Amino acid sequence: MRTVRGIVVALLATTFALGVLGVARGGDATRVAPVLDRILAKKELVVGTAADMPPLNMTLKDGQIVGMEVDIATLMAQSIEVKLTLKPMNFNDLLPALEAGQVDLILSGMTMTPQRNTRVAFAGPYFGSGKSVLIKRENAASLQSTEMMNDPAVTVAALKGSTSQRFVEHFAPKAKLIPTDDYDQAIAMVLDGRVRAMVADFPICNVSVYRYQDKGLTTLKSPLNYEPLGIALSPGDPLFLNWVQNFVTYLINSGELGLLRVKWFEDASWVPQLK
Numbered sequence: 001m002r003t004v005r006g007i008v009v010a011l012l013a014t015t016f017a018l019g020v021l022g023v024a025r026g027g028d029a030t031r032v033a034p035v036l037d038r039i040l041a042k043k044e045l046v047v048g049t050a051a052d053m054p055p056l057n058m059t060l061k062d063g064q065i066v067g068m069e070v071d072i073a074t075l076m077a078q079s080i081e082v083k084l085t086l087k088p089m090n091f092n093d094l095l096p097a098l099e100a101g102q103v104d105l106i107l108s109g110m111t112m113t114p115q116r117n118t119r120v121a122f123a124g125p126y127f128g129s130g131k132s133v134l135i136k137r138e139n140a141a142s143l144q145s146t147e148m149m150n151d152p153a154v155t156v157a158a159l160k161g162s163t164s165q166r167f168v169e170h171f172a173p174k175a176k177l178i179p180t181d182d183y184d185q186a187i188a189m190v191l192d193g194r195v196r197a198m199v200a201d202f203p204i205c206n207v208s209v210y211r212y213q214d215k216g217l218t219t220l221k222s223p224l225n226y227e228p229l230g231i232a233l234s235p236g237d238p239l240f241l242n243w244v245q246n247f248v249t250y251l252i253n254s255g256e257l258g259l260l261r262v263k264w265f266e267d268a269s270w271v272p273q274l275k
Contacts, residue, residue: 033239035104044085045077048103051088052182054207055264056109056127056229059088059275068264069107072126075256076247090181092161095119098232105244106232109201111163116232123244124230126257130223131167132205134190135197137218143197146171146224157186158199163227168199183208191215201227203265211271 031037039045049057049065057067065086077084087103094106098120109129112122133156135143143149149156150172158164160179168177178195180186186198187208198205205219231248233241251257264270 031239033237035101035234035237036240036243039082039104039240040080043081044083045073045080046085046087046102046104047073048087048089048094048097048106049108050091050094050182051086051108052184053091053109053201053204054211054274055203055270057107060270060273061275062273063275066270068127068260069109071260071263072251072257073107075251076244079247091159092181095161095232098234101234104234104240109204109229110232111227112230113163113166119235121233121235121241122230123233123241123248125228126231126248126251127229127261129201129203129227129229130225131164131199131227132202132220132223133197133199134187134205134208134217134219136190137216139196140218144220149197149199150174152176154197155195156197156199157189157195159183159186162200164199164201167225187212190217207271210268211274 049069051057051059051065053067055067056069057065059065065088070086073086074084087097089097091108094103094108094110095116097103098106106120110116111129112125116122133143133149143154148154149168152174154172155176155178156168156172157178157180158168160181165177165179168175178189180189183198183200183204186195186200189195190198191212198208200208202219202223209217209219231244233244251260
């Protein structure tokens with residue numbers, strides 16, 4: 001249940017968003033907003049997500065997709081009074097889907113890298129993450145740094161097309177890397193011993209340790225690097241990019257984003273409901 005403060009914030013966000021759109025509509029003669037216009041015409045915001053990156057986005061046993069990023073997307077849709085539609089897919093398929101116009105934006109733990117930024121625009125960051133490893137406790141001492149990972153005898157799994165894959169390729173090129181389509185596949189490989197560890201974002205490793213408490217898993221105490229997460233958008237819609245960036249700034253400065261972080265990162269009651 002939302003707090004009174006949360007309700008007030010949502011109402012203020014609606015006022016803010018409608019005000020921005022009102023100003024934009026006043027200058028329709030020079031308006032360049034194909035994605036935003038499509039959203040407003042269809043009254044639907046389509047968001048791409050991997051739906052398997054807890055606590056940012058994840059699928060529950062009943063099929064519902066939830067998480068901090070889903071709450072952000074919900075607030076965005078509410079602020080301009082449109083329906084929110086989540087389109088789950090493999091992480092590696094998200095950017096092609098955005099470029100093909102199949103989704104309006106991506107909210108899926110995506111790091112704002114220079115390489116990705118040559119293809120799409122980014123708003124944010126809304127969260128700071130970093131790489132860690134998910135590993136069995138008996139093997140933890142053997143993999144505490146990238147130097148220890150950079151060994152032909154070490155086999156690791158990482159999400160295909162992710163910065164985790166590029167992290168291994170760059171910092172541990174001698175390691176044997178197995179790209180996976182999703183995190184469940186990578187975690188299963190750690191559990192059955194097919195790989196030494198899974199390289200993934202720090203929050204995902206932490207949640208996995210808690211989720212599989214009886215499996216003897218552990219992770220690092222702090223991330224190996226820093227990665228800013230952002231919302232990926234089409235580069236052909238400057239007004240929509242401006243709107244989303246303003247919305248992220250509003251969430252941060254209003255305190256609403258902080259409340260969402262507390263909800264999803266400090267309360268683990270949702271873990272038993274995971275698919």
